[in-house]
Ligand code: ASN
């Protein structure tokens with residue numbers, strides 16, 4: 419009885435994550451009925467409105483290549499589903515607003531557009547196809563990064579400039595990594611790299627590195643007075659680095675086949691507490707301690723307070739938070 423109202427699934431042949439199960443609605447559209455009716459639309463190179471909701475007769479979406487216009491839809495729909503599942507199952511938050519309502523995704527924005535973005539005005543995320551239209555920006559980490567901008571905008575509301583802007587960007591990179599680890603997709607295992615699948619630079623390197631942010635040539639490994647005046651995608655560096663150190667510790671370490679080498683600005687080693695605890699600390703600080711003008715010093719105060727609430731004052735976790743901030747020059 420009522421089976422027709424239940425959660426319905428189709429098959430996605432994605433470009434970055436292999437063959438996956440997608441939440442779809444009969445008969446058939448990319449409408450995820452089990453996740454707040456999150457929908458995925460095809461802008462077909464337009465730049466406004468929603469274009470058309472992906473629909474088809476066979477409930478199989480894409481063929482794993484960018485030539486098939488459904489493929490980017492499958493990747494985006496999958497990334498949104500993983501991000502939904504992560505926030506619900508790990509942090510107990512149902513949807514970005516916590517109200518059980520899905521957002522929506524738009525793919526094939528513009529012509530060879532090399533970016534993806536979240537907009538509060540539509541409560542939606544949008545993906546370009548990349549240069550040459552062969553590498554859409556629809557990988558898991560990019561989807562989670564953009565959706566997390568929505569979360570930040572309804573929680574801490576970190577202003578997107580100055581140090582708060584760096585923390586806003588870092589929050590998106592941090593949960594991008596957390597979602598990727600949570601997904602554990604065999605074609606896209608968790609890592610502390612951002613955008614390693616989309617080849618945005620054309621030379622196979624990731625967009626950002628959390629173990630040593632300066633590897634991208636622009637991001638900063640540690641805080642300094644004046645970091646608030648650089649681009650938020652670079653002033654995010656110390657917070658990304660903090661999160662890596664808190665999760666995995668300093669020095670050389672291989673995780674899921676990727677080898678990291680994370681320095682500390684004070685030269686003292688940091689022992690990691692694991693990403694499962696680190697992600698809880700960042701989430702609780704974001705949602706209960708920080709506000710629109712929180713800066714690096716405030717981020718430290720908030721995360722230390724949260725770690726003490728969760729694990730106790732003087733606990734290894736609370737000490738690790740302090741050591742990891744000291745390691746990126748956010749001191750007492
Ligand atoms: N993809 C970029 C980001 O999410 C777009 C922007 O600069 N806001 O950070």
Ligand code: ZN
Nearest residue numbers: 563567587590
């Ligand atoms: Zn961003």
